[in-house]
Amino acid sequence: MSIDLREHWWIGGVEIPGRVVLAPMAGVSVQAFRRQGRRYGAGLVCSEMVSVAGIQHRNERTLGYLRVSADEHPLAIQIFGSDPGGMAEAARMVEAAGADIIDINFGCPVRKVTKTGAGATLLDEPERAARIVAAVADAVDLPVSVKMRRGTENGSRAALSVGPRLVEAGARTLTLHPRSAKQMYTGSADHALTTELVELVEVPVIASGDITSRAKAQAVLATTGAAAVMVGRAAQGNPWAIAEILGDGGEPTREEVVAELLLFMRETVRELGEQRATGFLKKFYGWYLGRGRFPRPFKQELVTLPTLDEVELRLLAAAPGAREVLERLEAEQPDPQDEVLLDSLPISIYGGG
Numbered sequence: 001m002s003i004d005l006r007e008h009w010w011i012g013g014v015e016i017p018g019r020v021v022l023a024p025m026a027g028v029s030v031q032a033f034r035r036q037g038r039r040y041g042a043g044l045v046c047s048e049m050v051s052v053a054g055i056q057h058r059n060e061r062t063l064g065y066l067r068v069s070a071d072e073h074p075l076a077i078q079i080f081g082s083d084p085g086g087m088a089e090a091a092r093m094v095e096a097a098g099a100d101i102i103d104i105n106f107g108c109p110v111r112k113v114t115k116t117g118a119g120a121t122l123l124d125e126p127e128r129a130a131r132i133v134a135a136v137a138d139a140v141d142l143p144v145s146v147k148m149r150r151g152t153e154n155g156s157r158a159a160l161s162v163g164p165r166l167v168e169a170g171a172r173t174l175t176l177h178p179r180s181a182k183q184m185y186t187g188s189a190d191h192a193l194t195t196e197l198v199e200l201v202e203v204p205v206i207a208s209g210d211i212t213s214r215a216k217a218q219a220v221l222a223t224t225g226a227a228a229v230m231v232g233r234a235a236q237g238n239p240w241a242i243a244e245i246l247g248d249g250g251e252p253t254r255e256e257v258v259a260e261l262l263l264f265m266r267e268t269v270r271e272l273g274e275q276r277a278t279g280f281l282k283k284f285y286g287w288y289l290g291r292g293r294f295p296r297p298f299k300q301e302l303v304t305l306p307t308l309d310e311v312e313l314r315l316l317a318a319a320p321g322a323r324e325v326l327e328r329l330e331a332e333q334p335d336p337q338d339e340v341l342l343d344s345l346p347i348s349i350y351g352g353g
């Protein structure tokens with residue numbers, strides 16, 4: 001029997017209109033990515049992990065991650081850090097920025113993060129992890145969720161002992177990516193552990209890891225009892241994966257692929273500025289145009305072009321019909337005036353005033 005992936009569910013008081021969640025991914029989950037994910041049917045989208053230290057120091061780039069657009073709700077903003085007080089302060093700013101859910105990162109395996117006592121290392125420090133969740137839950141009215149790996153070491157079952165403690169401390173949802181931190185992205189996600197976690201806690205569990213197709217999503221939901229699946233790498237440059245998982249599948253035409261890429265490029269320039277966007281976008285060319293959609297030399301050529309204008313021209317030359325699709329997509333975008341931008345954050349966020 002197939003599971004209805006459009007079924008609504010709840011994280012605390014926030015209604016989530018669907019059981020496919022777009023994963024937080026550092027260097028990927030910009031606003032344009034999240035808005036696109038919502039357009040293709042993701043019930044919930046997440047920011048990439050935002051440094052609490054960066055928020056506290058009013059780092060301009062970090063504050064940029066707190067921009068929320070009108071058409072991305074429901075949105076979780078994810079924070080990482082190791083100090084309960086600092087996490088609570090950052091959570092209040094995330095709430096003021098307009099997020100619907102505060103997500104806490106206890107999963108990042110990258111040394112730069114774990115050596116500061118944040119990310120996946122907190123699974124080895126359940127006491128501190130619980131204090132962080134309690135401090136954040138006390139500080140805000142929004143529901144708090146936690147995203148974690150199975151543990152730090154291969155074969156670890158730490159998530160099963162830490163998870164319930166975090167729920168006691170106030171987490172209203174747990175996301176499990178059942179790989180160890182040591183594994184990084186090797187091997188496969190062991191969703192047998194997700195099944196065990198679902199049995200241990202009363203709150204909804206989101207299953208993350210290796211969800212690449214409708215069949216896989218259905219199988220993981222059916223066997224684990226999770227409330228939702230999270231899609232990460234499969235959706236990089238590929239919002240059609242979300243539609244396919246929801247059952248609206250169909251490979252996009254070349255024109256649709258190019259139009260979505262062009263819209264993504266324009267939105268990213270608006271968000272990051274031309275200079276940052278130029279470097280940021282390079283990895284997306286391969287992601288969009290790969291999967292057998294365009295020949296490899298074409299993707300390689302795009303990466304070598306010096307300006308985004310030239311990339312646009314080259315893309316439109318390869319798929320002239322994309323212009324019309326792009327115009328339609330742009331016409332459907334909400335008026336930028338509807339956006340909640342940084343200006344609406346409390347003045348204290350700027351440090352000076």
Ligand SMILES: Cc1cc2nc3c(=O)[nH]c(=O)nc-3n(C[C@H](O)[C@H](O)[C@H](O)COP(=O)(O)O)c2cc1C
Binds near residue numbers: 027047048049
């Ligand atoms: C490039 C990249 C960046 C990621 N950044 C984050 C992050 O900022 N926060 C987080 O909780 N997980 C992050 N993840 C993990 C994903 O959210 C997800 O749990 C993982 O990729 C497994 O799902 P998948 O197999 O669908 O990709 C990242 C993964 C990738 C590939």
